[in-house]
Amino acid sequence: xxxxxxxxxxxxxxxxxxxxxxxxxxxxxxxxxxxxxxxxxxxxxxxxxxxxxxxxxxxxxxxxxxxxxxxxxxxxxxxxxxxxxxxxxxxxxxxxxxxxxxxxxxxxxxxxxxxxxxxxxxxxxxxxxxxxxxxxxxxxxxxxxxxxxxxxxxxxxxxxxxxxxxxxxxxxxxxxxxxxxxxxxxxxxxxxxxxxxxxxxxxxxxxxxxxxxxxxxxxxxxxxxxxxxxxxxxxxxxxxxxxxxxxxxxxxxxxxxxxxxxxxxxxxxxx
Amino acid sequence: xxxxxxxxxxxxxxxxxxxxxxxxxxxxxxxxxxxxxxxxxxxxxxxxxxxxxxxxxxxxxxxxxxxxxxxxxxxxxxxxxxxxxxxxxxxxxxxxxxxxxxxxxxxxxxxxxxxxxxxxxxxxxxxxxxxxxxxxxxxxxxxxxxxxxxxxxxxxxxxxxxxxxxxxxxxxxxxxxxxxxxxxxxxxxxxxxxxxxxxxxxxxxxxxxxxxxxxxxxxxxxxxxxxxxxxxxxxxxxxxxxxxxxxxxxxxxxxxxxxxxxxxxxxxxxxxxxxxxxxxxxxxxxxxxxxxxxxxxxxxxxxxxxxxxxxxxx
Numbered sequence: 001x002x003x004x005x006x007x008x009x010x011x012x013x014x015x016x017x018x019x020x021x022x023x024x025x026x027x028x029x030x031x032x033x034x035x036x037x038x039x040x041x042x043x044x045x046x047x048x049x050x051x052x053x054x055x056x057x058x059x060x061x062x063x064x065x066x067x068x069x070x071x072x073x074x075x076x077x078x079x080x081x082x083x084x085x086x087x088x089x090x091x092x093x094x095x096x097x098x099x100x101x102x103x104x105x106x107x108x109x110x111x112x113x114x115x116x117x118x119x120x121x122x123x124x125x126x127x128x129x130x131x132x133x134x135x136x137x138x139x140x141x142x143x144x145x146x147x148x149x150x151x152x153x154x155x156x157x158x159x160x161x162x163x164x165x166x167x168x169x170x171x172x173x174x175x176x177x178x179x180x181x182x183x184x185x186x187x188x189x190x191x192x193x194x195x196x197x198x199x200x201x202x203x204x205x206x207x208x209x210x211x212x213x214x215x216x217x218x219x220x221x222x223x224x225x226x227x228x229x230x231x232x233x234x235x236x237x238x239x240x241x242x243x244x245x246x247x248x249x250x251x252x253x254x255x256x257x258x259x260x261x262x263x264x265x266x267x268x269x270x271x
Numbered sequence: 272x273x274x275x276x277x278x279x280x281x282x283x284x285x286x287x288x289x290x291x292x293x294x295x296x297x298x299x300x301x302x303x304x305x306x307x308x309x310x311x312x313x314x315x316x317x318x319x320x321x322x323x324x325x326x327x328x329x330x331x332x333x334x335x336x337x338x339x340x341x342x343x344x345x346x347x348x349x350x351x352x353x354x355x356x357x358x359x360x361x362x363x364x365x366x367x368x369x370x371x372x373x374x375x376x377x378x379x380x381x382x383x384x385x386x387x388x389x390x391x392x393x394x395x396x397x398x399x400x401x402x403x404x405x406x407x408x409x410x411x412x413x414x415x416x417x418x419x420x421x422x423x424x425x426x427x428x429x430x431x432x433x434x435x436x437x438x439x440x441x442x443x444x445x446x447x448x449x450x451x452x453x454x455x456x457x458x459x460x461x462x463x464x465x466x467x468x469x470x471x472x473x474x475x476x477x478x479x480x481x482x483x484x485x486x487x488x489x490x491x492x493x494x495x496x497x498x499x500x501x502x503x504x505x506x507x508x509x510x511x512x513x514x515x516x517x518x519x520x521x522x523x524x525x526x527x528x529x530x531x532x533x534x535x536x537x538x539x540x541x542x543x544x545x546x547x548x549x550x551x552x553x554x555x556x557x558x559x560x561x562x563x564x565x566x567x568x569x570x571x572x573x574x575x576x577x578x579x580x581x582x583x584x585x
Contacts, residue, residue, distance in 0.1 A: 002311040004551060042549060047344040047497045047525065051548055093312070093551070230339050230346060231548040235304035235324075237353040238339030252332055253353065258308075 002233070003028045007092045009084045010066055015150040018073040019116075020082050021058070027065030029094045033057050035102075035124035036224055036262040039069065039094035040232035043080040052093065053077045054229045054257070056120040056201070059154075070119050070151060096232050097261050100124050100222055103197045105134045110187060112210065113141040114180055114202020118151050120224045120262075121199050129162060138187055142168035142180040142202075149174060181209045193219060200224070200265070207270055214265035221265035227256045234258030242269035281565040282572040283558065285319075285539055287517050288440035288465035290401045292374055292540065294319040295573055296530070296558050299521050299544035300378035300404060300444070301325060301350070305364040306371070309551050317555045319540065320374040323360060325406045327380055328389045330356035334411070335488045340477045345498030345523075346545060347475050349411045349489035352380060357390045361397045369399025376442070380406040382414040384425075384432050391437040403439050405430060408446035408471035410493045417471075420446045423458040430462035440465035442519065445510075447502055448474050456510045468519035468542060469510060470503045496545040497523040504536050511537025511578055525553070527560025534573065535580035 007026040015021055029039060040052040055069040073082050084090060100120070103109045109128070111121040118141055125139055139158060143149045146169055158165050167175025168183045176183050180202070188196065198221040200210050207223050214221035229239040240253035241260065245267045254260065254268075283294040297320040303309060306321045315321060333353025340347045355363070360377065368375045377394050381387040387405065394400060407420030407429055419425040420443070430443050443459045445452055447470040459467050472493025477486040485491075503522020511518055520538030524530050525546045533541050546553040565573060 004312040049341065050344055050496055050545070051341050051346060091550070227336070228339065228341070230341075230348075230545075231302075233304070233308050233551070235302060235308050236339065236348070236548060237301075237324075237333060237350045238348060240333070240336050240338060240353070242335065253335070 001032055002094065002096060004091065004093045005029065006089045009086055009088045009090060011086055012084050015070065016147060019070065019150040020073070021068055021070045022081065022084060023066050023068050024090065024092060025064070025066050026092050029092060030060045030062060030065045030067050033060050033067065033095040034099040035127050036097060036099035036120050037095035038097050038232075038261060039067070039092045040096060040229070041069070041081065042091040043077045049077040049080070051230050052232060053081070054096075054232055056224060056261070057095065057123050058119045059123055059126055070116060072116055093232060097257060098259065100199055100224070100262050102128070103133070103135055106195060107197045108136045108138070108191050108195045110138040110184065110196060110198045111140060112180055112184060112198060112200035112202065112206070113139065114200070114206040115143050115148060116150065117200070117202030117206075117224070117226075118155070120201050122151065122154060124199055125158065125163060129159065137163045139163050139165040140168065140180055140183050140187070141165065142183065144170045146174035180206055181213065193217060196220065198222070198265075201226070204270055207265075211265040211268060211270055222262050223265050223268065225256050225261045225263060225268070229257045232257045243267060244269055279566060279571070281562045281570070283561060285574065287539070290374060290440060292319040293372065294558050294561070295540035296554050296561070297322055297376070297519065297540060297542045298547060298554050299542040300406070302544040302547045305355075305360065305368070307364070307367045309547070312551045313555060316372040317558055318373045319558070320376050320401070321368060322376040322378050322404055322542065323364070324354050325352050325378045325380045325409065326354055326357045326360050326390055327352055328357060328386050330354060330359065337487055340486045340492070342475070342477060342494065343498060345494050345496030347477055347487060347492035347494055348472070349487045349492035351411050351489065352409065357393045361393065365397050365399055374401040375399055376402040376404050378404040378406050378444070379433070380409065380416050382412070384419070384429050386415070387429055388432050388436050391433045395436075395438050400439060403433065403437055403441045404468060405433055405441055405443040406471075408444050410446065410448055410472060410474045410491065411489055417446050417448060420455060421449050423454050426455050427458040427462045430459050430464050434463040442466045442468050444471055445469040446471050447506055452506050453510055453513050456514050460514055460516050464516055466517040466519055466539070467510070467514065468521055470499070470506050470522045473499055473502065495523070497525050499523045500529060504532055507533055507538050508536040508581070511581060524557075527557050527564055530557050530561060531564055531576065534576040535578070537578040537581060539577050
């Protein structure tokens with residue numbers, strides 16, 4: 001069930017220079033939300049910016065009926081959102097999109113969080129912890145530099161005994177020096193590849209590398225893709241990704257909003 | 272006597288070629304999928320008509336990404352008629368649509384006039400369908416659509432061919448990307464169109480100034496949204512003065528005020544398009560808004576509004 005609701009802003013927290021966390025009261029949406037889902041937010045009631053903006057859900061509080069989104073100011077829409085104050089009302093549409101396929105207890109889950117791509121995999125991790133998931137979880141969080149690890153305060157709270165959190169920065173200012181795919185390869189050396197389930201979100205370059213890696217090594221890997229979505233409901237056909245489920249199939253197009261945003265890494269073609 | 276708190280009933284219904292619409296608010300083709308997608312958030316029983324995504328004789332995959340781009344108070348799209356094909360529409364989508372009170376209009380297109388005819392013929396067996404909208408105006412495909420709709424002779428040929436085989440009333444949808452839209456509308460009327468919808472999107476483009484390349488894979492796309500409303504309104508105004516068949520106004524309608532302006536210019540009904548992406552409930556809100564506007568202006572039937580702003584005949 002999808003809901004369209006005017007939702008109250010409970011809090012707007014600045015996480016960094018241009019990065020914000022908005023917490024909304026949206027009980028109906030929260031009740032239905034699972035990791036990988038997104039909400040489509042009308043940033044203002046005017047004609048500019050006209051279209052809604054899609055945000056993966058970062059975290060929910062099912063008792064309070066609240067949900068969190070995290071975003072960086074990259075244009076007019078996010079600029080408007082960054083000015084929202086406690087008590088403001090914003091129209092939310094959701095939960096939308098296909099979710100991650102949750103791991104089984106014997107699986108080894110590896111979360112790959114590239115920059116703000118942390119959002120959906122953080123939700124998945126938190127949801128697994130809430131569900132008292134017994135399987136091993138790695139959480140690999142990377143960014144260009146330490147200042148861009150915007151959700152550090154969240155990942156530091158992940159319980160050490162249950163989640164092994166590893167960091168990487170391109171400039172070496174925090175954790176491993178280098179890209180996340182290199183860090184992933186180190187982890188993979190230690191684990192049984194047949195039991196590994198990789199869940200990733202982040203910049204397209206990272207996801208393209210993971211897509212190739214998953215193909216080459218025959219790994220289970222799901223990617224959450226980010227593209228502009230006019231409708232978010234599967235009607236405008238505007239948000240497609242190139243799709244090729246196997247080498248014998250022709251390239252077709254799938255809608256990221258409703259046939260994704262979570263796809264098997266092997267099945268999408270990322271340029 | 273009207274009791275306090277009980278409002279006077281306003282007649283929003285209209286009839287076109289024997290099809291009785293509960294109200295004159297339709298959701299435009301390409302902005303509402305096949306109806307069911309929005310069923311969680313919109314009560315389809317309250318919408319005058321649902322117009323399907325354009326249907327072609329076989330499913331089409333459309334253009335590669337990027338297909339859409341937001342512009343000031345508008346958006347560009349170059350989808351390329353990505354659709355499930357007419358057979359799948361009849362077999363998989365009609366059952367749901369006919370369970371609703373809304374009227375169902377299938378929007379059709381082809382690369383050749385023969386293809387338009389084939390789609391129309393197939394739809395004759397679609398139980399619960401009420402009308403065909405003929406897409407002779409999409410600017411995003413190399414063959415068909417606007418290729419026909421930008422020439423009066425081909426418009427006539429295409430509309431006539433569909434009209435000849437279809438058991439439903441037909442509504443050609445006109446392109447604004449023409450020298451004289453009245454000439455095209457006259458060709459539709461002459462070919463037997465039961466009503467005419469106008470306008471489809473305006474050709475536009477966007478360039479990525481960082482990558483120094485066009486944004487859309489198709490290079491150009493169709494501009495829609497509130498940015499095009501004044502253009503659409505002017506075209507309805509102009510066509511109304513020369514055409515006898517009912518006009519369905521479409522282009523950038525966001526709210527009741529926009530809708531009323533189209534009625535005043537000469538539209539008998541309206542379609543809402545891009546706003547469905549912004550507020551899926553916009554069509555239902557406009558139906559309510561029209562009722563309220565009529566009550567406040569002591570208008571008992573929406574028909575009284577049609578062309579009211581036009582100069583009176585001497």
